[in-house]
Amino acid sequence: MDATRQKLIETAGQLFSRDGFESTTVREICQHAGTNVASIHYHFGDKERLYIEAVKHAHCHQPPSPQPWAEGATPPQKLAAIIHQMMTVMLDAETPSWHTELMMRELARPTSACEALVREFIDPLFAQLLCVVTELLPPSVPLVERQGLAFSVVAQCLLYRYHRPIGRLLVGENHFQQLTTIEESARRITEFSLGGLQSVATREGAVASKPGESS
Amino acid sequence: MDATRQKLIETAGQLFSRDGFESTTVREICQHAGTNVASIHYHFGDKERLYIEAVKHAHCHQPPSPQPWAEGATPPQKLAAIIHQMMTVMLDAETPSWHTELMMRELARPTSACEALVREFIDPLFAQLLCVVTELLPPSVPLVERQGLAFSVVAQCLLYRYHRPIGRLLVGENHFQQLTTIEESARRITEFSLGGLQSVATREGAVASKPGESS
């Protein structure tokens, strides 16, 4: 039945996100799903295709999509919105639904499912961020530099998911709690990033930036 | 003999760093090392103790230590030096010695050996960075905020190691090459970070920062 398929994807997603592809066994999946070991072969062919389906399901049901912002939003407001949304995804809970964790795991150690995920889902997000970064910089800044700066913005957000354990060890549980509230971290990262971008803008802008100049 | 021990550690380190603990088999290690499968049991007891020895060996031969800077260095110069050193570690080669990669892997998915590694090596480095960040900010900025800002600096450096494959996919091989030269990335991250910190400093500084002011 189709219910078995869904149950398998759901269960496998949880376990894959918790333990990774290699360390999750088909018997473990089937036991938790209450199905027979052969059901995976029957519905998906093999373990790897089940994994791919789980990843697909993950970012279909948790689609962090480029968000449409208010009409007259200024570039800084747009950046703030993007960062806030990212931090919401990164911190939405310690162990929320498994969807985010599975995607993050896939992005950190890419397998076969990775490229599709990037093309389908990360590319648009990054393009949107790059667009906003561009609005905050003079046109003289080359594309590759703008991409690097966009990386700097993304990096700050990713840290709080990928290096949670280290962060805890470094600053202590108490401080780490304070650092990982969505509102506070989004505010801090936004301010830091706007400052960084402005710094680049004013350096470059001395030559070619200000609106209404020579051409 | 002792040469076998060393050969095993060296080989195992390379493979562990490339594929992780689970995905590396003892047979693979021994084949590459040109030894018998039983040699691991004989010299180390089991696979896990060989792994621990490899991690130890890794950060004994690649000790990222706080660097002593020139005497009269300004805080921005100190920050630049720290970031440059970090990027040197992150980018020193695509596949250099396996030491860094193994440590990074350990930090991303901590095992029991992780806390010791943090306490012994990461803590001093982070403390040094926090110290420099503090010098760049007014004293009114609370500790937890300074820690968060230090995270923002570190995060930018870590991105280029942990998300290399995604970065490649996003901006293309050509641009990614340009973004991952040590000098260029260190310059970009330093400028961005100094701007971000300055932004925080001037906001806070309106009350208490500038040297030689009211209070």
Add this chain to the structure above:
DNA sequence: GCGTCCATTAAACATCCGTTTGAAACAAGC
């Protein structure tokens, strides 16, 4: 009732894993 198709099942399959065995090779001391 009967045949057909889909879904599920228990059992077995072949392979790989980390580990262990027992003997062989080797060097050093006496």
Add this chain to the structure above:
DNA sequence: GCTTGTTTCAAACGGATGTTTAATGGACGC
């Protein structure tokens, strides 16, 4: 030469893995 201790070796162990088989159950059309 013989013993002793250390190191290496081929082979096998017990168990876990992903996968496959062949049989069973049930729903539906006729």
